[in-house]
Amino acid sequence: MKLSTLPFSRQHSTLVIIILSASLFIFFGEYFIGEAVTQALVYQRQLINQGEVWRLFTGHFLHTNGYHLVLNLAALIMLWALHGRFYTIKNYLSLFLFCSLSTSIGIYYYTPSLIQYVGLSGVLHGIFVFGAIMDIRAKDKTGYLLFVGVWLKIAHEQIYGASTDISDLIEASVAVDAHLWGAVGGLLFSIAYLINSKRS
Numbered sequence: 001m002k003l004s005t006l007p008f009s010r011q012h013s014t015l016v017i018i019i020l021s022a023s024l025f026i027f028f029g030e031y032f033i034g035e036a037v038t039q040a041l042v043y044q045r046q047l048i049n050q051g052e053v054w055r056l057f058t059g060h061f062l063h064t065n066g067y068h069l070v071l072n073l074a075a076l077i078m079l080w081a082l083h084g085r086f087y088t089i090k091n092y093l094s095l096f097l098f099c100s101l102s103t104s105i106g107i108y109y110y111t112p113s114l115i116q117y118v119g120l121s122g123v124l125h126g127i128f129v130f131g132a133i134m135d136i137r138a139k140d141k142t143g144y145l146l147f148v149g150v151w152l153k154i155a156h157e158q159i160y161g162a163s164t165d166i167s168d169l170i171e172a173s174v175a176v177d178a179h180l181w182g183a184v185g186g187l188l189f190s191i192a193y194l195i196n197s198k199r200s
Contacts, residue, residue: 006081006084007080007081007084007085007087011087011088011089012080012084012085012087012088013080013084013087014089015087015089015092015093015096016076016077016080016084016087016092019061019076019096019120020073020076020077022061023061023063023069023072023073023120024069024073026041026061026062027062027063027066027069038062040058041054041055041058041059041061041062042055042058042059042062042116042117042118043055043056043058043059043060043104043107043116043117043118044059044115044116045108045112045114045115045116046115048108055104056100056101056104056105056108057097057100057101057104059104059117059118060100060103060104060118060119060120060122060123061120062118062119063118063119063120063170064118064119064170064171064172065170065171067169067170067171068118068119068169068170068171068172071121071166071169071170072119072120072121072124073120075120075121075124076120076124076127079124079127079128079131082131083127083130083131083132083134083135086130086131086134086138091193094189095126095127095130095186095189095193096123096127098126098185098188098189099122099123099125099126099127099182099185099186099189100123101185102126102181102182102184102185102186102188103122103123103126103178103181103182103185104117105181106177106178106180106181106182106184106185107122107175107177107178107181110177110181111175111177114175114177117175117178118172119170119175119178121174121175121178121179121182122175122178122179122181122182123182124182125150125154125178125179125180125182125183125186126182126183126184126185126186126187126189127186128146128150128183128186129147129150129183129186129187129190130186130189130190130193131146132144132146132147132150133147133187133190133194134190135147137194150183151183153179154176154179154180154183157174157176157179157180158176158180161174161176162174162176
């Protein structure tokens, strides 16, 4: 992929830059401000039960360590390089918020043992699904491979669990259920998006 073909326009890249910048700002903010940043934003089941519902969204911007941050931001950039041409400020914002919510609500109701969660990976799986479906819509055959591939990955994780190498690298258990619910959110959003596009 040539640099000149990347979707650098404001419409395609603004929110990606904002998400990347926010993740970096929060990560390095922990070093300068301390754990107060994490404590205020992390997905924490007990505190959500007490009404701190913003954590359903903000927890996705936190990361366990530098490796976790780099892995997630590299994936964010890779997905933008692959599918950024399909992004607009409106659809990407809606997609990101919807997948954030589907991930958090999914693990809240169906993985009660998960008390605390951080990271973009659940949301990224939803963004991946959206991009694959947009490829298919654009008659790009690689979209089918990407779509099937992401669901095979999720199925493998559900059956066998995540790679221990990744868990060791990020110094935390990989929340495979977050990947599932993020992808489900991406699928549901994509269906609604396609239906709405046909009506427009």
